[in-house]
Amino acid sequence: MVNYPKDWGKIKLSELMTPYNGLSGKSGNDFINGNEKYINYLSVFNNTVIGSATEKVNIYHGELQNIVNKGDILFTQSSETAEEVGMASTYLGDEKVYLNSFCFGARKKREFDSLFMVSLLRSKAVREKISKEGQGSTRYNLSPTRLLNIEVTMPKDVDEQKVISKTLLSFDKHIENLTKLIGKKKMIRDGAVEDLISGNSRISTFSGEWINNKMKNIAVINQGLQIPISSRQTYKTKNNYLYITIEFLKENNGQKYYVENPPTNTVCNKDSILMTRTGNTGQVVTGVAGVFHNNFFDIKYDKSKIDKSYLYYLLISKRYNTEIINVAGASTIPDLKHKDFYNISINYPKDIKEQKLIAKILMSMDKDIENLEREKEKYIQLKAGAMDDLLTGKVRLV
Template identity: 45%
Template sequence: MLTDTKVALEGYKITEIGEIPINWSVKQINDIAGVKTGGTPSKAKPEYWQEGTIPWMTSGEINLKRIYDVKERISELGFKNSNTTWLPVQTIMMAMNGQGKTRGTVAILHTETTCNQSLAGILPSEKYNSEYLFYYLESRYNDLRGITGEGRSGLNLGIIKSFKVVLPSLAEQQRIADILSTVDEQIENINQLIDKTKELKKGLMQKLLTKGIEHTEFKKTIIGEIPANWEIKTFREVTKVNQGLQIPIASRYLENPGHRYFYITIQALKSSEDVYYIENPTSSVVCTKDDILMTRTGNTGIVVTGVEGVFHNNFFKISYNKSLFDKNFLYIYLCSEKVQQRIKILAGSTTIPDLNHSDFYSIPVIIPNIEEQRKIAEIISSVDEQIKSYQQEKEKYIELKKGLMQQLLTGKLRVTV
C-alpha cells in the first residue's frame, strides 16, 4: 500500500514495487507474455517413452540457467497423450515446484523443448526482451518464493501471471541484458577453467597414487600395480578410528566466551548460521587441525581436515602414525576416486548409508615412503590452490553481477542507448 510520506527523487516515481525511473512501467507478466505449463506422459505406458525423440525438460534441470539440451525424451505418442506443449527458444522457464531451493528459479531456453507440469514457460511478446525478463525474474527469486512462504506450497500459473515486473524501454532492456550477459560469460569461462583443472587433478591423482614419482619397477597387488618399494596394508593395521558425539540441543551454546569448543557438523562447516559450541567434552571427541575426520552416515565419505573442536557422531576421527603418513597425503588418498567408490559400496545403498568401523578398517591403503608422500601431496595441493584461485575469482564476478542487477534492474544506474 502506498503512503504519502515517500517522496520520489527527481526523475523517478514511487510504484507498488519501489522507486523506478519516471519513464519505466510496471506490468503483470500476463500483460507482456504468454504463460504455459507442461505435462507428464503416463509412466505406465512404455510406448510413451521408448525410442522417444521429443525433448522433455524437468525442474531438476532449471539450475543450469541456460538450457541448450535436456536429458529426457518422450515419443510422439507420449506427446499426443499428455498436456505437455512445445516451447520455443528464448522462453523463460520457471520452476513452480521442486526440491530445496528449486522453486522460483528461472532458466532461459536456447533450444526448443517440451516440459513437465512442475515448470512454467514464459513467452514474452516481441515488444519485450526475453533476456532482460530472465535477469529481472532471477533478481526477484526471493520475492517469488516469499509468495508461498517456506512451506511445501508451490507456485502456480495464476501467481506467475499476476507477478509484477519493472519494464524500461526495449532498447534499455537490451542494453541491460547485454551488460549482465557479459558478466555471465565471464563466470562461465571461469567455470570451464575450474572443470578443466578438476579433470587435471583427477588424472594426476590417478597417476600419482598408482605410479608414484619416477619409479621403474612395479609389483601386482590386490588394488592393482604399484611401485615395488611401496607397502600396502589395511586401515585396520595402520589407523585407529573413533566416533564423535551427539550433543543434545539443550547442551549447545550459540556463543563462545573462549573456553567452549566449536561443534563440528556438516551443517556448521557449510553455513555460519548453524554454528554451536560445546562445554567440557571428553578428550576422545576433540580434534585438532592436524586430525582427519570423515563422515560415516548420510553423505558418507566426506573427508575434512584443518578444523578443531568437538566432532558430531556422524564423523570418524582417523588417528594415524605421523612417522608413517603425511597428513596431506592421507587426506588426498581418502578423497581419491577408488577409495570413495569403495566407501560408497561398503556403506550400502539404503536410505541412510552407514559405514561401520570394521568396513572402514578393511579398506587397503598404499604407503610410499614419507618423502614421496609429501611430494605427491605438494603436487596435488598446487592444483587445489589453482582451483581455489579460480573459485575466488568466480565469487568476485558473482558479487559484481549481484550489484549490477540491484542497480540496473531498478534504474538506480541508468544505461546509455
C-alpha cells in the same frame, strides 16, 4: 524503498505474456524411446538461458502439446520449497522443443527483451514476490495466474533492457567459463590422485619400495561427541569449541554451533583427519579445529609412517573411498565399524619424502582450483551488485 527512474514503469506480468502448460498425460514408456526433444525441469531451474535440449519424449499425432517458441519465458511450477518455485529461464534455441511437466511457459503479448526479463525475474526483489505465491504444505505449487499477477518495474525502452541484459550476460559468460575450467581442473586433479596414490605414476627421483599395510598398524580411531541441539551454544566464547557436524560439510552452511567443556578425546586440531563413519560415509575433513560429532572418526595416524596430507588424498581417492563405502554396508544408513576400518589395506611409499612430494603436487593442483573458485565467487558477488544497480535504475547505461 527503491526510487526507480521516471521513465520506467510498473506493469503486471499478465500484460506482457500469456501462459501455457508443460507436457501432460505422459507415462514412463513415453520417455524411453521418445521422438521429440523436451526441456526438463532442472534445465529451467538451473539456467537463465537454454539453447538446446537432448532428452526425448513421445508426442503423438493430434496430441495438444505446446511447442516452445524462441524467446518464451519458462518457469518451474512445483517444488519442495517455496523458494524454488517460479524460477525463470528463456529458450533461445532454434530447434523444435517441448516443455516438461512441473513447468509452464509464457509467450510474449508485448515486446520485451527475454534476457532482461529472466534477470529481472531472478532478482532478489522479484524472487521474494514469486516465492510468496507458492501454495502447499508438503510440496509447493505455483499457478501461472498467481505468478503473472505479480507487478514489476522495468524500463519501457526495449533498447535499454537489451543493454542491461547484455551487461549481465557478460558476467554469466565469465562465470560459466570459470565453472567449466574448474570442472576440467578437478577432473585432472582426480586423475592425478588415482595415478599417484596407486603408484601407477612414480615421481622420477624415487624408486624405493611401497608398503602394503592395514590401517590398524598405522592409525587409531575414535568417535566424537553427540550433543542435543538444545545443549549447543550458538555463539563463540573464549572457552567453547566449534562443533563439527555433518552440516559443517554442506556448502554455504551459515549455522555454527559450539560446545563447552568437551572430553579431550573428542577435540581435534587442524592436523587432525576426520572422516564420516555413518550416513554419508567416507567424507574427509581436515584443517579445522573443534569438537567432532559422533558421526565422525578422528584418525590418529602414525606420523613416522605416513604423511598427513598423503593420507588425506589416499582417503578421498576413488579406490579407497569406494572400499570404505562398500565395507560400511548398503543398508538404509551405512555404518563403518571400527574393525572394518582397521582391516582396510592401503599401499604407500616407504619413503615418507615421496609421500610428502606426492601430496605437495596434489595440494598445488587444489590451490589452483581454490583460486579459481574464489574468482568465480567474486564474479558472482559482482553480478549480484550489478543486478541490484541495473535492475532498479540506480545505474543507467543509456
